[in-house]
Amino acid sequence: MNNQTIPNPLLKRVSLTPHRSAIQFENRTYTFQEIYELSFQMAGHLQGLGVKKGSYVSVLLRNHIDTAVVLLSLQLLGGIAVILNNRLTSEELAFQIDDSKSMLLITEDSFMEKVEDLEKVVSIVRKESMENTPFDEPHLVKEIALDDICTVMYTSGTTGNPKGVLQTYGNHWWSATGSALNLGLLEEDCWLCSVPMFHISGYSILMKSIIYGMRMILQQNFDAKETIKVINEEKVTIMSIVTTMLTRVIEELGENSLGASFRCMLSGGGPVPIPLLEKCVEKNVPVYQTYGMTETSSQIVTLSPEFSIKKLGSAGKPLFPSQLKIVDAVGNDVGALESGEIVVKGPNVTPGYLNRDEVLSDGWLKTGDIGYVDEEGFLYVQDRRSDLIISGGENIYPAEIEGILTAYSDILDAGVIGVDDEEWGQVPAAFIVSKEPLREKDIIEFCTKKLAKYKLPKKFYFVEEIPRNASRKLLRRELRKMYEELQ
């Protein structure tokens, strides 16, 4: 049976448990029935705007109940959500909207300034004015095929422009069930989502809420004090977190600990430093370290807390439906404890990228990350792809910044690396070769239009030459040596 089908997740959920709590946002709790009714209304307006099965629709929204409704209404219609990172600049957004050939951009008042110029490339509708658009009795997609594309999220490659990662309904389904097999599934489960819904970390919580019939608490922004309050008062059991957030929660906790109902801090976006992990153990905060990416529709490898000390620093083992291997430069498997590229496979792994021909070899995705597995099969991630910078949970790709820098008229060559930062884990540092002396201020001003704020280099070094090999390939390790000598 090729391309298995299942019922449309929201329709199925509302038929099973309409009156259960679904999403809590700003002190109001919505049942699955209410979420369905809101999504149905939204679907009618979107259909009125021309959205139908297979339409690509860009979504630029902050965490909000309306965002959940927009995303679910697209599922009801069989539309494909191209979910845009809020922090991108107008130019970056334009690229993704254009590349995905989105027929509509759904956004909100607070982003209107940013999207003003985009009206040339796409029709724009603000959620605040959705009610004024015509309502057309929506044609609901009752059954979805697991291979159908549900969402597209862009990530940058090692070179060139960002690529749209295709995420199928099956990818989201297997991710949710693979996680449940690992973490268990309790009636009282409640997942706190203060990570962005435009990242797979947030979107996957929404999918779990629907598939599990589980309450989720959605927050617009992360705030450590608020997090602790909500966990304790609302009996949160699971929270998705990145290291910078976890650090603040632990600081804010002080001598206190979290409520007894809390059972899992699911930590992604880079390894948790050992001293922080030790503090968590001390305070009885159960940290599940994970390894995953947009291409794996969230976690693919997870470490249970029972191993968090014995296997300190490990990301764990691949979830039940998934596989992992470490390969050398020519693609051969290496033995235990030998470093190599991490290659993953599983029904939660993307079938590929939008408008790109790259195909996975027998389902295996080359992550570009470096790591090894120990004799017992636990994964240790040594380096996210040699060039990747993780800053406060956001992925930054140096090639993208380098491309912008060298577009600046007086810059002859540029190289970017991630350097340690107490607050953000890492921040980008730029090495620049220029004709004339340049002012940082001018370079930043130039970049600000083209790069999201978190991608802007925080340090600049003006040098004679960027280290490159004979074929002009940037030698990032040499750049790192130069950086260390400069400290």
Next chain:
Amino acid sequence: MNNQTIPNPLLKRVSLTPHRSAIQFENRTYTFQEIYELSFQMAGHLQGLGVKKGSYVSVLLRNHIDTAVVLLSLQLLGGIAVILNNRLTSEELAFQIDDSKSMLLITEDSFMEKVEDLEKVVSIVRKESMENTPFDEPHLVKEIALDDICTVMYTSGTTGNPKGVLQTYGNHWWSATGSALNLGLLEEDCWLCSVPMFHISGYSILMKSIIYGMRMILQQNFDAKETIKVINEEKVTIMSIVTTMLTRVIEELGENSLGASFRCMLSGGGPVPIPLLEKCVEKNVPVYQTYGMTETSSQIVTLSPEFSIKKLGSAGKPLFPSQLKIVDAVGNDVGALESGEIVVKGPNVTPGYLNRDEVLSDGWLKTGDIGYVDEEGFLYVQDRRSDLIISGGENIYPAEIEGILTAYSDILDAGVIGVDDEEWGQVPAAFIVSKEPLREKDIIEFCTKKLAKYKLPKKFYFVEEIPRNASRKLLRRELRKMYEELQ
């Protein structure tokens, strides 16, 4: 991505949680590591006997730790287990072994008398002598495709010979995860299996144990006193049961109730009578009524206890991945509260029957059962396929018995229906037209060689004529009227 793959379930489980308790049998608990090692050994011997990926291997074994090991070793090799009902006669077994072209029959000493004559049709190996067969380092199938056939179990059609239901790895996987999404998945879960492993009810518990990493307790036979003792002492949380078993457990309980850890009595194989259900409510025994069949790889529709009184008599709603509709004689959907044939669809539904051309229409399986759904979508099963007799959880197909009866030289015509029985729910009653007066004893003696004991008619009525329509089709409703008049 056609034909998705996942890791071989046992290999994956042993890599994730080798030291967790897997199966408890006769006061010994085996970890997943131990189960794996036993299965590996067994796989080596089976490979030595010629079993390889795709081989059909018949299995005739009683519930025992060895049975779990044999079934899992076949999964390790990618062999297909044709799982035989222990209660079948030699002739019935011969048909299934021949129809499936099994290259080997694995059985045990206690069945040797029964299988003696089968040596003409298949090689036979007894589990007790497995160690004396050559061991060949087994080629383990590391990755399985969800569409690969894992097991075959025979059921009878409305006419003619039994058909081999194909169950894929995907069917078992989706059944296990669909159930977990409904029942939840707790670390302390422990499933009591005293239903036969040759039925999907028992086999599906084994699959859940592997996929969930859950402890199961395996019993050779059902005994009400023992059941209560084990539930309480071993902190069982879930048990699969049929009505006749449930009646005995409730009787045996007397004034007592079950241990607090117990959370789910999963009841299949026909509806639970309302007085029994009321007794269960009284005693705080949470009964989940289900509807399912070999073709749906166990439950496909389940009623949560929260609805067991409000929706008394309902089998519930289809599990998350599954769908249900009620159709009229020409296949059109009927409205709520209207009776019709129950038709089901989902990734847990069989792709079809062995060596048969019948294909499902767009994935929909016609169950032959009659029922309706209420306005809220709850299923009420009114009649298992008009002819099906359910006796102590075993399915009996009248056509099969009629075929045997009419083969008896002096019988001119015969008709069989199920009649109520206090102990077994239903038993078969035979109506016979004969040339000469016949003795029940002689007919039973004749049938005993050809029919499993539970299929033997318990009552005989000698009549002038069997009611048939113009095209000679048996009018079973008329037969039932005749029966009622005779009481």
